Amino acid sequence: MATVRPFAAIRPAKHIAERMIALPYDVMNREEAAKMAGENPYSFLHVSRGEIDLPEVSDPYDPLVYQQSAETIKKWLADGILLQDPKPMLYLYRQTMEGRIQTGYVGCVSIDEYQNETIKKHEFTRVEKELDRIRHFDVCDANTEPVFLTYRDNDALRAISSEILSGSDPVVDVTTPDGIRHELWIVDSADMISQICGHFATIPALYIADGHHRSASAAKVGMERRNTAPDYDGSEEFNFFMAVLFPDADLNIFDYNRVVKDLNGMTTEEFLSRLSIDFTVDEIKTGQRRPEQKHDISMFIDGKWFKLTAKDAIRSEDAILGLDVSILQNHVLSPLLGIVDPRIDKRIDFVGGIRGLDELERRVGSDMSLAFALYPVGIEDLLKVADQGMVMPPKSTWFEPKLASGLFMHSLSRG
Numbered sequence: 001m002a003t004v005r006p007f008a009a010i011r012p013a014k015h016i017a018e019r020m021i022a023l024p025y026d027v028m029n030r031e032e033a034a035k036m037a038g039e040n041p042y043s044f045l046h047v048s049r050g051e052i053d054l055p056e057v058s059d060p061y062d063p064l065v066y067q068q069s070a071e072t073i074k075k076w077l078a079d080g081i082l083l084q085d086p087k088p089m090l091y092l093y094r095q096t097m098e099g100r101i102q103t104g105y106v107g108c109v110s111i112d113e114y115q116n117e118t119i120k121k122h123e124f125t126r127v128e129k130e131l132d133r134i135r136h137f138d139v140c141d142a143n144t145e146p147v148f149l150t151y152r153d154n155d156a157l158r159a160i161s162s163e164i165l166s167g168s169d170p171v172v173d174v175t176t177p178d179g180i181r182h183e184l185w186i187v188d189s190a191d192m193i194s195q196i197c198g199h200f201a202t203i204p205a206l207y208i209a210d211g212h213h214r215s216a217s218a219a220k221v222g223m224e225r226r227n228t229a230p231d232y233d234g235s236e237e238f239n240f241f242m243a244v245l246f247p248d249a250d251l252n253i254f255d256y257n258r259v260v261k262d263l264n265g266m267t268t269e270e271f272l273s274r275l276s277i278d279f280t281v282d283e284i285k286t287g288q289r290r291p292e293q294k295h296d297i298s299m300f301i302d303g304k305w306f307k308l309t310a311k312d313a314i315r316s317e318d319a320i321l322g323l324d325v326s327i328l329q330n331h332v333l334s335p336l337l338g339i340v341d342p343r344i345d346k347r348i349d350f351v352g353g354i355r356g357l358d359e360l361e362r363r364v365g366s367d368m369s370l371a372f373a374l375y376p377v378g379i380e381d382l383l384k385v386a387d388q389g390m391v392m393p394p395k396s397t398w399f400e401p402k403l404a405s406g407l408f409m410h411s412l413s414r415g
Contacts, residue, residue, distance in 0.1 A: 001200075001201045002205065003118075003197075004201075006090045006107060007089075007107065008085045008088050008414070009084070009410065011085065012082060012083075017407065019043065021044065021182060021407060022036065023404075024403060025045075042076075042081060045405075047072050048136075063135070063139075067139060070140045087188070091186060092104070092161055092185040093184050093185075095404075097179070097180045097181075102401075105161070105187075106242070107243065108240035109241060109245075111219040111240065112239070114218075114219045120208065122392050122397075130217050134220050137221045143218055146403055147242070147244075148209045148210035148211050149208060149244065150379070151200075152248055152383070172407060184407055200245075209246070209251065219241065222239055241410065242409070253377055253399060254400050255353035256325070256351075258351070259350075259370070260333070263337065264338045268301060275332065281308055283307075284307050291373060292375070300360055301369065323381060332372075353373075376397075377396050
């Protein structure tokens with residue numbers, strides 16, 4: 001059963017929240033982070049991407065980067081820019097994007113339940129990315145950004161969130177430049193906290209939607225701290241990490257598309273001929289460029305869009321093999337284009353569906369030769385894969401909106 005517990009969040013002072021809120025650390029590079037922070041001394045990017053304040057340091061993994069982030073937190077706490085809530089509480093976080101709303105509880109979850117897979121995964125992690133956040137969390141002595149978790153919708157938890165929303169005004173209400181509204185409520189009633197935690201305790205599993213590296217890193221920091229504190233009793237803050245937990249019915253998964261550098265030595269005619277073995281290939285002369293159903297893939301090449309419909313012979317009821325990302329990888333990218341491991345191959349890049357199909361056309365017109373647009377993975381597909389202890393191909397899901405950074409942190413040493 002899932003453990004969710006309250007914590008005393010470190011949050012920005014009310015007058016600073018709008019200036020502090022930022023995108024997650026891993027959706028931009030150093031140059032983009034520096035530009036986003038701009039002249040804003042309170043952007044949370046000064047914490048999540050400390051290298052932007054160290055122009056003389058070229059390595060983003062240099063120990064000085066993590067120390068810089070920790071010093072920023074320390075200074076902001078001393079100056080009253082950040083404040084820690086006086087007691088452990090839960091929080092309710094609502095995001096609104098183009099009229100669609102998702103509402104999640106903010107609390108801490110157990111590193112033991114991450115280890116025993118009560119908190120289920122659907123992606124592999126990369127060692128260097130884990131090490132980055134391990135160092136960041138450890139030196140900062142905090143989970144600086146939350147993990148994005150989901151669970152199968154629960155009527156009792158939804159009823160309580162509705163009661164909270166109707167009972168008081170949010171303590172934070174900010175609309176960011178991308179048009180997404182972020183609202184935060186405090187849940188400080190001991191009785192309500194007990195009810196929420198009790199209902200989560202009846203839920204058999206939580207699922208990582210976004211934040212596999214943050215989850216793995218937080219769990220490893222906790223385990224390392226146990227090793228240096230052999231008399232720990234399990235109640236210490238490092239035994240838990242911060243998460244936002246959304247019901248699956250609220251979530252929207254966007255497509256995660258691919259652009260490829262070249263045709264692996266083939267001409268366009270040869271490539272289309274090879275594709276026709278496993279797909280029905282039709283040029284899209286007018287109308288819908290975006291795939292409208294599962295097993296349809298749109299492809300842009302030589303200034304034209306094509307609809308690739310997977311033939312029955314390559315379709316599968318298997319949780320992994322039946323995904324369109326797997327069909328594309330196993331029947332196009334690997335055998336035809338020679339991209340065996342898309343995680344490391346420099347000839348492929350990935351484009352989140354939020355950027356639109358025009359971005360695919362732009363990339364093909366600049367540094368790439370062809371693009372593939374995919375039908376989005378369904379949330380039930382994700383849960384099914386995780387329940388079976390399997391992992392999706394890399395870059396299978398793109399969630400929007402992204403969680404904001406800077407609204408709350410979890411101290412690993414101060415309850």
